Amino acid sequence: MKVQPLSFLEPGSQAKIKDIIGGKGINTKLAEMGFVSGSILDVLRNDGTGPMVVAVMDSRVAIGRGMAQKIMAEKTT
Amino acid sequence: MSVTKETKEISTDQVNAQTIALIGNPNAGKTTIFNALTGSRQHVGNWPGVTVEKKEGRLLADSKVHVIDLPGTYSLGAYSEDELIARNYILFENPDVVLDIIDSANIRRNLYLTVQLLEMNTNIVLALNMLDEAEAKGIEIDENTLAKILNVPVIKTIGTKNQGIEKLISSSIQALGQSREPLTVDYGQEIEDEILVLQKAITEHGELAQRYYPRWLAVKILEGEDVILNDIQKYPNIQTIFTLREKAVQHLNQVFAEDIQTIIIEKRYGLIEGVVKQTVKQKKDVQASVSLSDKIDNVVLNKTLGIPIFLLTMWAIFKFTFVIGDPLIGYVEMLFEWFGGIVGAMISNELLASLIVDGIIGGLGSIFVFIPPIFTLFFAISLLEDSGYMSRVAYIVDKFMRSLGLHGKSFIPLLIGFGCNVPAIMATRTLENKKDRMVTILVNPFMSCAARLPVYVLFAGALFPDNAGTVIFSLYILGIVMAIIMAKIFKKFLFPGEAAPFVMELPPYRVPTLKGMLIHMWEKGSSFVRKAGTIIFAVVVLIWVLATLPWGVEYASQDSFIGMFGSAISPVFAPLGFGSWEASAALIFGLLAKEVIVGTLGVIYGVGEEGLAVTITQMWTPLAAYSFMVLTLLYVPCVATIGAIKRETNSWKWTGFTIGYTLALGWIVAFIVYQGGTLLGLG
Ligand SMILES: Nc1nc2c(ncn2[C@@H]2O[C@H](COP(=O)(O)OP(=O)(O)OP(=O)(O)O)[C@@H](O)[C@H]2O)c(=O)[nH]1
Numbered sequence: 001m002k003v004q005p006l007s008f009l010e011p012g013s014q015a016k017i018k019d020i021i022g023g024k025g026i027n028t029k030l031a032e033m034g035f036v037s038g039s040i041l042d043v044l045r046n047d048g049t050g051p052m053v054v055a056v057m058d059s060r061v062a063i064g065r066g067m068a069q070k071i072m073a074e075k076t077t
Numbered sequence: 078m079s080v081t082k083e084t085k086e087i088s089t090d091q092v093n094a095q096t097i098a099l100i101g102n103p104n105a106g107k108t109t110i111f112n113a114l115t116g117s118r119q120h121v122g123n124w125p126g127v128t129v130e131k132k133e134g135r136l137l138a139d140s141k142v143h144v145i146d147l148p149g150t151y152s153l154g155a156y157s158e159d160e161l162i163a164r165n166y167i168l169f170e171n172p173d174v175v176l177d178i179i180d181s182a183n184i185r186r187n188l189y190l191t192v193q194l195l196e197m198n199t200n201i202v203l204a205l206n207m208l209d210e211a212e213a214k215g216i217e218i219d220e221n222t223l224a225k226i227l228n229v230p231v232i233k234t235i236g237t238k239n240q241g242i243e244k245l246i247s248s249s250i251q252a253l254g255q256s257r258e259p260l261t262v263d264y265g266q267e268i269e270d271e272i273l274v275l276q277k278a279i280t281e282h283g284e285l286a287q288r289y290y291p292r293w294l295a296v297k298i299l300e301g302e303d304v305i306l307n308d309i310q311k312y313p314n315i316q317t318i319f320t321l322r323e324k325a326v327q328h329l330n331q332v333f334a335e336d337i338q339t340i341i342i343e344k345r346y347g348l349i350e351g352v353v354k355q356t357v358k359q360k361k362d363v364q365a366s367v368s369l370s371d372k373i374d375n376v377v378l379n380k381t382l383g384i385p386i387f388l389l390t391m392w393a394i395f396k397f398t399f400v401i402g403d404p405l406i407g408y409v410e411m412l413f414e415w416f417g418g419i420v421g422a423m424i425s426n427e428l429l430a431s432l433i434v435d436g437i438i439g440g441l442g443s444i445f446v447f448i449p450p451i452f453t454l455f456f457a458i459s460l461l462e463d464s465g466y467m468s469r470v471a472y473i474v475d476k477f478m479r480s481l482g483l484h485g486k487s488f489i490p491l492l493i494g495f496g497c498n499v500p501a502i503m504a505t506r507t508l509e510n511k512k513d514r515m516v517t518i519l520v521n522p523f524m525s526c527a528a529r530l531p532v533y534v535l536f537a538g539a540l541f542p543d544n545a546g547t548v549i550f551s552l553y554i555l556g557i558v559m560a561i562i563m564a565k566i567f568k569k570f571l572f573p574g575e576a577a578p579f580v581m582e583l584p585p586y587r588v589p590t591l592k593g594m595l596i597h598m599w600e601k602g603s604s605f606v607r608k609a610g611t612i613i614f615a616v617v618v619l620i621w622v623l624a625t626l627p628w629g630v631e632y633a634s635q636d637s638f639i640g641m642f643g644s645a646i647s648p649v650f651a652p653l654g655f656g657s658w659e660a661s662a663a664l665i666f667g668l669l670a671k672e673v674i675v676g677t678l679g680v681i682y683g684v685g686e687e688g689l690a691v692t693i694t695q696m697w698t699p700l701a702a703y704s705f706m707v708l709t710l711l712y713v714p715c716v717a718t719i720g721a722i723k724r725e726t727n728s729w730k731w732t733g734f735t736i737g738y739t740l741a742l743g744w745i746v747a748f749i750v751y752q753g754g755t756l757l758g759l760g
Contacts, residue, residue: 014365020339025156026578029509031342032152033580034186037335038343042365047380050476051485051579055364057185058214060371062472064485064579 002075007052007068009043015073016040022070030071033061041073095253096143096170097136100163100194101178102187103149104584106206108596109236110178111146114246138246142253145172151186153193155304157509167199168289174252175199176245181211181218181233182585184357188349191227195259198290201229202249208233208240210585214368215360223356227260237590261292264344267332271299271325278318285312298322299329300338370465370585377469387473390466394457395495398450402527405449413442428625431632436621439676446672450527452602454496459597463589468581475579481561482568484508485579487517491560493601494524495553498714500601502721510577516567518725519735522714523560525553528672532709535675539690540699548703552710559711559742620666620673624680633680639666640681653708653744654701654751664708670715700759704751711743 003018017039020027030036034057044060045053051062063071097114101107115134132146147166148159155161167175175194179187184205194201205211205218224231230248234241264272275295280286285294297305298318309315329337360366377386417438424430461467467489475485486507494501501521508514533552537545623642624633634640635658643662650656650664659681667674675689682692693702713736714722723732 022578027339028152028154028342029156029578029580031339031346032154032156032186032189033582034189035580036343036346037339038346040364044371044374045378051472053374053378053472053583057183058216058364059183059186060374060583060585062468062475062485062579062581062583064475064479066575067578067580 003072004075005069006041006043006054006063006071006073007046007065009046009073009075011043011046013043013075014040014077015043015075017071018074019072020070021072022067026067026070030067034059035061035063035071040076094141094143095174096145096172097174097176097249097253098145098147098166098170098172099176099178100147100167100190101149101206102151102180102183102190103582105149105178105180105183105187106234106236107146107149107178109593110176110204110206110234110242110245111144112592112596113236113239113242115144136246136250139250142250150190152190153197155302158506161304164197167194167197173200173254174202174249176202176204176249178204178206180207181205182207182214182216184211184216184218185346185349185353188352189345192262192345192348195227195229196262196296197293198259200252200256201227201259202245202252203227203229203231204241204245205231205233206236208235209238214366217358219356219358223352226352226355228257229259237593260348262345262348264296264341267329268299268337268340268344271329272296275299275318275321275325278321282312282314282318285309285315285318296341299325300341301326368585373586374469374583377466378472383473387470390461390470391492394454394461397457398454398496402450402453405453406446409445409449410442413438413445417442431625432621435680436618439621446531448602448606450530451496452598454527455493455500455601456594456598458493458496458601459594460589463587463593463597465584465586468583471579471581472583481564483516483564484510484513484577486581487513490517490521491524494521494526497526497528498522498524498718499721502718502725505725508577512568512572512574513577515726515731516564516572518722519567519731519738520560520564522718522735522739523556523563523711525556525710526671528670528715529709531672531675532667533706535678535689536693536697536702536706539693540697540702548706552706555707555746556710559746563738563742619669620677620680633683639677649744650708652752653747654698654704654755657696660705664712667709668713668715670717671709674709700751700754703754704747707750708743708747711739711746713740713743 006015006017009015017035017037019037020030020035022030035041039056042055043052044055049065051064052068053060053062055061099107099111099114111132111134114136116137134144134146136142136144145166147163150157150160150163153160153164153167155164166172177191177194179191191201191203203223205220205223211218218233220231220233230252232241232245232248234245236242263269272292272295275298276291279289279291279294285291294305294309298309299322301322309318326337329340333340335343376382417434420438421430421434424433458467461470471485471488474488478485478487487505489507490501490504492501493504498521501524502518505514505517505521508517529552530549533549534545537548541548620639623638626638627636630636635644639662640658642665643658643660646665647656647658647661650661659678662681663674663677666677678693679689682689682696684692697705713719719732719736722735723729726732
């Protein structure tokens with residue numbers, strides 16, 4: 001399975017986080033919202049521009065595109 | 078830290094006082110439970126050194142027990158000010174019980190905070206709140222097993238229905254004074270070995286071990302958290318610990334491919350995953366199943382519908398504020414005039430009557446007229462927040478705000494600015510990035526607050542009777558445009574760099590409760606009343622004094638101090654179309670609170686606020702009036718706002734800068750308006 005940036009994933013797809021490329025501060029911020037390696041994500045909205053909406057740890061989180069490009073995920077469905 | 082003499086002398090009541098601190102993720106229901114625990118007896122103050130509000134109350138069931146509301150936070154790292162406040166409170170104030178409010182429908186992410194609390198060796202009581210929402214999602218939690226695993230009391234609650242609250246109270250009281258061995262996170266052999274080494278060194282250091290719980294500190298040192306590393310640097314004989322840290326980091330970097338902090342975070346989630354597996358039963362895939370909330374989002378966040386819905390909502394808020402707030406302003410004014418009339422008739426000494434009626438009652442009146450528009454706006458904002466729409470607003474505007482170099486979350490403080498810039502500037506705390514926050518603070522005064530409206534209403538009503546509404550609207554727009562331009566300039570030249578990454582929870586939509594909205598409205602509004610109210614009151618009394626002195630002059634005439642002052646600076650404003658001493662004096666007092674401009678003009682023209690419109694029609698041209706309104710909008714924010722800027726930026730330099738640039742900008746724009754208008758023959 002191909003690992004790709006979260007921002008490439010279509011709405012409706014499910015993926016598993018493989019790696020997060022970011023500084024220390026960003027990683028802790030993402031971690032506290034539930035984005036860690038191994039988390040399962042469901043992409044709910046991805047309009048191609050602007051923030052995306054994903055489901056992670058049972059909650060809905062809006063995440064900026066820049067950030068979504070740094071989250072490497074493996075698509076599972 | 079040693080017990081000093083002072084603390085020994087404090088009354089026994091305070092020494093024996095026990096504290097329960099409430100903590101939880103934003104939106105987990107902390108406010109609801111705090112109110113259920115304390116009733117209406119609560120006190121709002123500030124955390125030392127910062128403006129974050131600190132809510133404190135007494136337990137209804139036992140008034141000897143203090144209840145402290147900590148800021149809502151997702152974790153106890155050091156990412157934002159809120160997190161640090163909550164963490165420092167738990168570390169250094171040692172609350173007897175920490176009541177951790179969990180959103181049961183969101184248990185994994187919420188347990189992250191719990192795990193951090195366990196690591197700090199706190200005496201936790203867990204409230205599994207939002208039980209109804211969890212059940213509706215098909216999530217079942219076995220609280221007995223959870224309590225056993227974590228070794229803390231666990232109580233299921235529904236905050237809005239008062240369900241489980243009694244049990245929560247009795248468990249918390251029971252937990253007071255108890256201490257138990259909480260669960261520890263197992264970081265795996267390699268990391269645990271390093272933790273042990275550091276922990277031993279910390280314990281041996283003595284002083285450090287007194288300040289911090291050794292195991293927690295050891296983990297933080299391994300994580301390499303700056304706040305902690307900077308703090309311990311100040312201790313003597315700290316070098317051994319830093320050497321140990323370096324060795325540990327080197328070793329762990331050889332063993333693991335990822336950085337240590339990431340591994341530590343993952344281990345915490347690993348523990349949570351294990352706990353959840355044993356205690357939570359849920360339908361196949363709760364996360365992916367489409368809820369009603371998701372269906373609403375499909376409309377509200379829709380690419381084409383999202384923005385029109387957002388604009389409509391903003392329009393509705395302002396409509397609501399004016400329709401409800403405006404008539405109330407009239408009633409408040411009438412009430413104070415009536416009261417002043419009665420009191421004035423009762424006092425025979427003319428000077429005393431003037432002080433009480435014009436100064437004190439007039440002063441109180443000038444504070445109270447703000448209350449209707451500010452509270453109605455805050456009521457509307459609370460409705461947006463409690464329903465869950467506010468975080469969607471941040472999502473919708475993020476792209477636009479980013480084009481200005483700002484952050485989606487900057488929008489909310491700007492919106493609050495239309496009510497009052499003081500709470501608006503305080504609301505910038507939700508911005509984690511210092512640069513985003515600074516720009517949002519610096520342009521906030523251009524959001525035309527409720528206090529400026531009376532000035533517009535007066536001048537536009539008097540000189541543009543047929544299109545007063547359009548004129549007032551144009552000023553709001555001008556403020557927004559100026560804010561946008563200045564934000565772009567500041568971002569480019571003063572605070573370059575990307576806006577902070579956008580990560581924001583979209584809580585499920587909820588039907589807000591009236592009680593909840595009233596509480597939130599009160600929390601925002603009362604900060605205005607307390608912070609601005611005292612200043613405005615003092616200022617109105619000061620105006621009265623300056624208008625009365627020197628002894629014997631006619632009240633507020635050109636010979637009074639106000640008059641002399643106004644005459645001295647009036648040439649500065651002549652090119653803007655209003656070189657009269659009256660206008661200058663009014664502007665000076667407007668610094669103290671913009672609404673005071675109306676009152677001051679009323680006093681100076683000697684006609685009171687009722688006769689003002691007529692006088693203004695005679696003395697002002699429409700163009701000069703418009704220029705005056707532009708200056709009122711833009712020039713130096715009122716003292717209360719300046720005070721808020723100083724506190725939040727913690728810098729006199731930026732406070733002075735704000736005063737300077739807003740004055741310059743206001744002057745220039747008003748100059749262009751007046752001179753341009755004159756050239757076009759509009760004068
Ligand atoms: N369904 C349900 N709603 C609840 C429960 N407890 C609180 N709420 C609602 O959830 C929303 C958030 O509750 P608050 O008490 O304001 O939450 P908070 O954690 O203080 O959130 P902030 O004030 O944003 O920090 C409000 O609309 C409450 O009425 C609960 O047990 N069940």
